[in-house]
Amino acid sequence: MASAASEEAVKAAKVLMVGAGGIGCELLKTLALTGFSDIHLIDLDTIEVSNLNRQFLFRKSHVGQSKAHVARDAVLKFRPKINISSYHANVKDAQFNVDFFKQFNVVLNGLDNLDARRHVNRLCLAAEVPLVESGTTGFLGQVTVHVKGKTECYECQPKPVPKSYPVCTITSTPSKFVHCIVWAKDLLFAKLFGDKNQDNDLNVHSKDGSSSKSDVFERDVDEDLDQYARRIYDHVFGYNIEVALDNEETWKNRRRPTPVYIRDTLPEETVQQNGTSRECNNGHEEPSAMASLGFRNPQEIWTLADNSRVFLETLKLFFEKRQKEIGNLIFDKDDQLAVELVTSAANIRAHSFGIPLHSLFEAKGVAGNIVHAVATTNAMIAGLIVIEAVKVLQGDYKNYRMTYCLEHAKRKMLLMPVEPFEPNESCYVCSETPLLLDVNTKTTKLREVIDKIIKSKLGMNLPLVMIGSTLVFEDGDGLEEDEAANYALNLEKVLAELPAPVINGTKLTVEDFQQELSCSINIKHREEFDEEKEPDGMVLSGWSAPVEKQVTSNGGKLAASSSSAHDTVGDASANPGTKRKLDEVLESKENCDASSSAQVIEDDDDTIMLDEDPTLLKKKRSQ
Numbered sequence: 001m002a003s004a005a006s007e008e009a010v011k012a013a014k015v016l017m018v019g020a021g022g023i024g025c026e027l028l029k030t031l032a033l034t035g036f037s038d039i040h041l042i043d044l045d046t047i048e049v050s051n052l053n054r055q056f057l058f059r060k061s062h063v064g065q066s067k068a069h070v071a072r073d074a075v076l077k078f079r080p081k082i083n084i085s086s087y088h089a090n091v092k093d094a095q096f097n098v099d100f101f102k103q104f105n106v107v108l109n110g111l112d113n114l115d116a117r118r119h120v121n122r123l124c125l126a127a128e129v130p131l132v133e134s135g136t137t138g139f140l141g142q143v144t145v146h147v148k149g150k151t152e153c154y155e156c157q158p159k160p161v162p163k164s165y166p167v168c169t170i171t172s173t174p175s176k177f178v179h180c181i182v183w184a185k186d187l188l189f190a191k192l193f194g195d196k197n198q199d200n201d202l203n204v205h206s207k208d209g210s211s212s213k214s215d216v217f218e219r220d221v222d223e224d225l226d227q228y229a230r231r232i233y234d235h236v237f238g239y240n241i242e243v244a245l246d247n248e249e250t251w252k253n254r255r256r257p258t259p260v261y262i263r264d265t266l267p268e269e270t271v272q273q274n275g276t277s278r279e280c281n282n283g284h285e286e287p288s289a290m291a292s293l294g295f296r297n298p299q300e301i302w303t304l305a306d307n308s309r310v311f312l313e314t315l316k317l318f319f320e321k322r323q324k325e326i327g328n329l330i331f332d333k334d335d336q337l338a339v340e341l342v343t344s345a346a347n348i349r350a351h352s353f354g355i356p357l358h359s360l361f362e363a364k365g366v367a368g369n370i371v372h373a374v375a376t377t378n379a380m381i382a383g384l385i386v387i388e389a390v391k392v393l394q395g396d397y398k399n400y401r402m403t404y405c406l407e408h409a410k411r412k413m414l415l416m417p418v419e420p421f422e423p424n425e426s427c428y429v430c431s432e433t434p435l436l437l438d439v440n441t442k443t444t445k446l447r448e449v450i451d452k453i454i455k456s457k458l459g460m461n462l463p464l465v466m467i468g469s470t471l472v473f474e475d476g477d478g479l480e481e482d483e484a485a486n487y488a489l490n491l492e493k494v495l496a497e498l499p500a501p502v503i504n505g506t507k508l509t510v511e512d513f514q515q516e517l518s519c520s521i522n523i524k525h526r527e528e529f530d531e532e533k534e535p536d537g538m539v540l541s542g543w544s545a546p547v548e549k550q551v552t553s554n555g556g557k558l559a560a561s562s563s564s565a566h567d568t569v570g571d572a573s574a575n576p577g578t579k580r581k582l583d584e585v586l587e588s589k590e591n592c593d594a595s596s597s598a599q600v601i602e603d604d605d606d607t608i609m610l611d612e613d614p615t616l617l618k619k620k621r622s623q
């Protein structure tokens with residue numbers, strides 16, 4: 001039973017909820033039923049059919065409408081007297097500034113990406129509003145409490161490195177289905193339909209005798225589509241495997257792969273057989289090889305021949321129906337034709353390497369790094385958010401808990417509460433620790449520092465850069481024309497040639513006004529960087545950075561993307577006395593002679609894992 005004091009606190013509270021998805025729907029309902037009567041809700045998205053199985057405030061008729069508005073209306077139906085203000089907007093928009101945040105007693109996150117979580121964390125710190133943060137992945141989940149000065153902030157803990165695969169495993173020696181998926185998605189798909197100028201580690205050898213072309217993926221103007229599809233098939237699944245087999249050393253202790261040629265997999269078939277049935281894709285629906293070939297069940301595992309049919313058909317459909325997009329496509333798990341191509345290509349490759357084949361449903365899960373959401377986990381997490389929110393509203397900081405929802409049959413434990421940690425003194429977000437940047441000041445342009453370090457690593461949106469009292473860069477609208485032109489010039493200058501030269505020992509001040517975040521970066525000039533280990537040609541230290549998502553599409557040079565990085569937290573070393581780590585962090589180095597590694601995007605993996613007996617966890621009581 002709630003005490004009178006907590007009822008009072010709930011009634012008087014003004015709360016901000018960010019995210020109206022799986023957790024958000026549950027949370028809004030639970031808040032309303034708990035007695036909260038002034039709730040503001042932000043979500044940028046619209047409702048999709050795939051949300052309906054668990055985001056129970058939404059119905060089929062709402063598909064395409066704003067999540068925030070529909071969620072509000074649905075809850076007002078059973079709690080008409082409360083006040084819910086909904087915003088169909090990005091929480092990073094300028095309207096949601098520090099003053100906006102200051103009006104709330106607590107902020108509750110039901111987000112699905114690191115970028116937005118970091119942004120909200122900063123605004124909460126600046127506005128001095130407590131944050132209750134959450135995440136779920138399937139049966140796992142957690143709720144954490146972040147109160148400025150009392151507990152760690154969301155960014156105090158480093159994030160774990162996502163699962164990574166050595167490039168050579170992907171390009172030459174796959175041993176698991178996921179390796180074939182990464183190859184099909186990040187290398188083959190990217191090569192066929194992505195940006196042609198991108199670096200790509202796809203190990204294709206161009207001179208197979210049947211073509212004198214320098215880029216085998218180029219389609220001749222007069223090349224028949226079916227011929228082209230078959231040529232690509234033979235090249236990547238046949239000829240290239242033959243070439244790989246020539247390297248005897250590689251196969252000494254490994255099973256040798258089998259080259260696969262279309263003449264063997266589909267000996268009798270001609271172009272027309274695929275062509276005739278394709279007519280059922282009558283232009284009204286999204287092109288789909290499954291539809292045109294009459295395959296209905298995505299959970300069925302196709303034979304090698306069927307995978308080959310799907311592969312040829314998807315290639316043809318891309319060229320016939322989606323020609324305009326070729327050159328700009330990025331794999332998307334919701335793009336049916338892309339998933340069909342990746343599934344079939346991964347399966348044909350898997351066959352070559354003696355790896356079991358998988359259904360499109362399973363392949364899509366692997367390719368999209370999908371862990372199917374569990375409505376019950378979301379509901380439990382939402383309940384825990386409200387419990388912590390009530391404690392926060394009462395200032396009951398001694399009882400704040402970080403609660404982890406674990407599937408741990410042996411310990412017969414589902415929820416594991418842990419006392420919050422103190423703020424990390426070296427966190428650049430909630431403390432004032434300066435950072436250190438190793439960089440070659442004579443060759444690195446200001447643009448690179450801003451893109452790779454300030455925006456990507458430090459997560460600033462609209463940064464300003466000062467060297468001493470000289471402003472060398474500012475972002476955002478409202479700049480005078482000459483200022484903007486001046487900053488644009490500075491961006492292209494190397495650090496040592498800026499109006500206030502950046503050399504060894506210089507201190508940079510970087511600020512983001514929207515996030516009210518400011519930090520100093522001490523510069524250390526360094527000439528040599530390890531291309532593999534330090535691909536940015538710069539090293540930021542002095543704080544343990546959250547993980548970058550890295551994809552294979554840029555090959556050995558690994559591209560970083562900060563847009564929606566991993567959301568897990570963990571690293572035993574970062575916080576003595578505790579062990580927080582994500583299950584299966586890094587794939588072991590596998591027997592590989594190449595030193596570069598490729599990484600797989602792990603989207604929406606929003607949980608933190610504890611791996612110690614909770615009774616052994618050393619308490620670090622926050623002040």
Ligand SMILES: Nc1ncnc2c1ncn2[C@@H]1O[C@H](COP(=O)(O)OP(=O)(O)OP(=O)(O)O)[C@@H](O)[C@H]1O
Nearest residue numbers: 019020021022043044045089090091110111112116
């Ligand atoms: N920057 C942002 N501003 C506002 N809302 C955001 C932002 N980033 C993410 N969200 C919202 O957070 C919610 C997260 O919910 P959830 O994890 O259930 O995602 P989903 O997109 O609904 O589901 P799924 O990804 O599983 O299809 C989404 O509704 C999403 O629109």
Ligand SMILES: [Zn+2]
Nearest residue numbers: 153156427430
């Ligand atoms: Zn911090």
